Amino acid sequence: MPYSKELGVLRKAGRLRVRKISNDKLIDFASNDYLGLSQEKSLLKKMFDEIKQKTCHAPKSSQLVNGYHPVHQNFEEYLCAINNFESAIVVGSGFMANLALLEALPRKKDLLLLDEEYHASGVLASKLVSAQVKFFKHNDMNDLIEILKTQEYKRAIVGVEGIYSMSGDLVDKKVFEICDRYEAILVVDEAHSVGVVGEKLLGIFDFYNIVPKKNHIKMGTLGKAIGSYGAYILCSSHISEYLLNRAKSLIYTTAPSLLDIELARQGFLFIEKKVDFFKEEIKKRQDLVKNYFDFDMFGLIFPFEISCSDEVMKKQKELENIGFSVGAIRAPTVKKPILRIIPRVSVESKLFEKLCLSITKSKS
């Protein structure tokens, strides 16, 4: 078999991945459905009522041919208004949005600077560019400054995540000021911060009270807290004009699904209505993690470190046997294996407390 050796190596290291059908019977502390919107049937109905009135319900072609639909435009205008950005572009997925941004923005003689924990989609994009690429130490602003100060470049493009997908760390606020000072373009991947942090739960710009500037780019995904599928880029009109002319994963692909985009719009409206309730519930779960594990959970990602790959799989199975689904994340996604636990607000906090107790008991 052509890949027996590669698969054998992974199997031996306890790193072979397999897909499992999601088990509805388990209590979901594994998915990124932070607010439980994926089960909110009222949103599905509202989306359907809107879309069934349209002449077509599928995008049919690229946004650059005739696939850019009023449903897309309407959502983009809404996103610009609530986030205070000049321009928006809907994208098929967060992975495609990172490819669009981080492959198209850095050109020859430019410098692309990514946090070393940046998502795999950004790392992949960085391998496709002719610009100089550097990774700075995770959330280390001194390292970032040092590189910006000492390298030669025409333009610098810096990539960070609002909340890091595995460690749950919050990006350092200084990154905004540093990028402004060095006139760098700043890309903030908000996959895990939108719907989770900020006065209006709009993410890290909202949380830090940042008024978006021309050099700021925000990327948000729709498949996590928003309970749909897809992504969006918010930026200046100048940057969006450039991306629509250069970013291959925007141009050479069918426009995002109208159903998903309208469902996402309904998701945002729902969060807007219930923002105080969600904030309270998020805080409750952050307090529980602090009490049980003395860990500051800034969003809704709780990474619980486990000694080795085999052990993390064993722990995941043990928790599954008592009814809980949690993520088991191994290398190369993370350096040290973790149980990735998401205390989703649609699961009663009492049940999360039960999970905390089970973990602390099995530790002692």
Ligand SMILES: Cc1ncc(COP(=O)(O)O)c(C=O)c1O
């Ligand atoms: C930080 C981060 N960025 C981007 C993505 C990709 O988003 P999507 O799942 O919409 O492709 C993910 C998803 O896992 C992510 O965690």
